[in-house]
Amino acid sequence: MQTKKQNKRLLWWSIPLIAVLGITLYGCPSQQNLAGSSDAAQKVYVAPGEHDEFYGLFSGGYSGQLTTYGLPSGRHLYTIPVFSQAPVSGYGYSEETKPMLQTTHGFIPWDDAHHPELSQTDGVPDGRWVFINANNTPRVARIDLGNFQTAEIIEIPNAAGNHASPFVTVNTEYISAATRFSVPMDENTLENEDVAISSYAENFKGTLSFIKIGEEGEMSIDFQILVPGFNYDLSHAGKGPSEDWAFFTSYNTEEAHTLLEVNASRNDKDFIAAVNWRRAAELVANGEGREIPAEHYRNYIDHDEHRAKSELIETVTVLDPTENPGIIYYLPTPKSPHGVDVDPSGRYIVGGGKLSSVLPVHSFEKMIQAIENEDFEGEVDGIPVLNYDSVIQAEVENAGIGTLHTEFDGNGYAYTTAFISSEIVKWSLETFEVVDRIDTYYSPGHLMIPGGDSRQPAGKYLVALNKITKDRYLPTGPELFHSAQLIDISGDKMELLLDFPTDGEPHYAQGIAADIVKERQVRFYPLEENNHPDAVKSEADTRVVREGNEVHVYMTTIRSHFAPDNIEGIQVGDKVYFHVTNLEQDWDVPHGFAMLGAQNAELLVMPGETRTLTWEPKKVGVFPFYCTDFCSALHQEMQGYVRVSPSGSDVPISYGTGD
């Protein structure tokens, strides 16, 4: 119980606090570098029926999915199910998609997806695929931008917390993966071990993985590089002169295993690891490296059969830098760097010095010079550490507090997010001086300029991906969507154009000119190319077949009925497989399938596709199923019944659509 006196004291204490808050939060809207609001409105106005100029592909963070927005309007176009089950379509519930989420830990229904990265040709996004990492149970997914569906997921063995992933090399030869949380690894097999956590310094290791991308996009882990047990944070491949290299930031070079917020923030400098992936790949191709057992799954859509398959891969090749000198060097970089970004020319490597007062910019040319001169200030576990003063090009002063990530506009400027000072800072790649800054609301993590991490950025818009939303929109209780801000960067001064909420927690994002992706779009799947073994191509072939306790219903949908729509002879204790083929051959005519009492989800079946839902009836009676997607004027009539008899009943299997 508080006394009156205490209350009074509290009140007095709060006055200076209110004054401080008042000053810091003073008149937010009026201080925003907002283009004249009608001007801004015009710039983001995409008339009804018109299309946006860019696709924005935003990671869903803890939603595990990838969300698609139109830019500059901020329209939410679609959410691509990737690492999380999606009852909305049956992804991860249907028999055809369940294998996509298979891992050596079993079926994993969720993950934390951070960094989308478009495939590139000649250092420019080409619109074929977008890759995205799973941070929690280490995996990488490939999404086909022809149909906006996840086409492949590969598990990363010998890793924990796949954060520095999946960044592409200039011709999508490789994408990266890495260990965020180092873990104990057996010296020979790299297998995780049952050891004391306090033996971190002795036993814990990390790996940097290079995933090879085949002609059709198929992924395979070409090699892993064994590295000291730091936390590897982010990555970007080089381009132009640096295109044979990939860069990874690290923190926790202190090798702390508890209270990292303090214990991993002590060193003045951590490292950016520069990996000569070309050389490493050549070594592996020449038989260097050690093949070790490392079971991991590769799950992929068999495009012929329209369904996912899982393949267990037994081994992986490991390169030890101590045995293969010249593949990796450490660039000292101030204070737990977060992002590592390479400018469009490929000459500069920008580290996000999260806890640093300056933004360090390394020179690739100087790095090569230092390597040639063996200008090392030491080594860590056999990895040479280059001399900081020899590789640094500039330290950008006054670049904000808590600098995280940098993107480029292709016109000689870089844009860096500052989390703590909640702003984006524009600086020159010539003078390395700040030329403009703009507040964001609030605390940006990543930022995205379409093509902004490629050789050819489209320096028109910038999207700030903010971590804190607070008062930006109508409140929705304690949990708020994250906020994105669209900023016009076409002029000298950055101008805030638009504010929009985003689904999940977007970390990184990618943007690409809409035309490149639009022309690849699939509208429906030709029925004659559907080679799913359980597909039925016409109503005449629909049937119900009992195989012991399993009952297979081969069913079709077309506006506005199911065939068959009356099914009898099912018994309690059966496992019923509804194999539903959508006979439609028309754009945007999916049919849904929902079965009362099914303990999974619905099916949303695209035209020409076959999807399978299982149902294990628990009760006797007659139960309806129906179409969940408002397909036609007679959608409400699109329904059917299943009669469930007691176990052992003599009601025979029968089915049909009447006479």
Added chain:
Amino acid sequence: MKKTGKYIMAIAALLLGFVFITPIWTIDMEAPQYPEGIGMEISINKIEGKSKQDLQNINGLNHYIGMKPITPESIPELKIMPWIFGFLIVSGLGIAVWGNRTALLFWIILFILLAIAGLVDFYLWGYDYGHNLDPNAAIKIPGMTYQPPLIGSKQLLNINATSLPGFGFYVSLLSMGLATYVYWRSKPDTK
């Protein structure tokens, strides 16, 4: 017939070859649900969707009003018409070689009669599809029939159907015109 006339007549006959590769009639449909439109192309030997799947989708829509599905294999005219045009081409070429003006006149009259018969036949098919509806259709509007126009546009519920001659039809007209020109310019046959 002079030499030029014979050549022109040969061209007139050969032009009819186009009807084997281009449609003679088209029906375009617009509806709110089909912003890009769907349509049918009617050739002498087949009926196809403008896009590959259009015919299936048109039949899908038509089943709601009880219209019979348009199945090209059940329309005998599509089997007869190639022979008719084949005959016109061969006989036309024969007349070009022979140069007989009276035969040319018969050819032209036959062509015109066949064309009229074709249009009447097309109208009758349209009438049949538009009027003989399944009494159990989901959508029944008293007094409403769904015959597409022979030529021009008509609003049928949510669909605006536009029926127009296709390239093959115009080529046929040109062929007919050229033949008539040859007939008109040539002197009467001498015995």
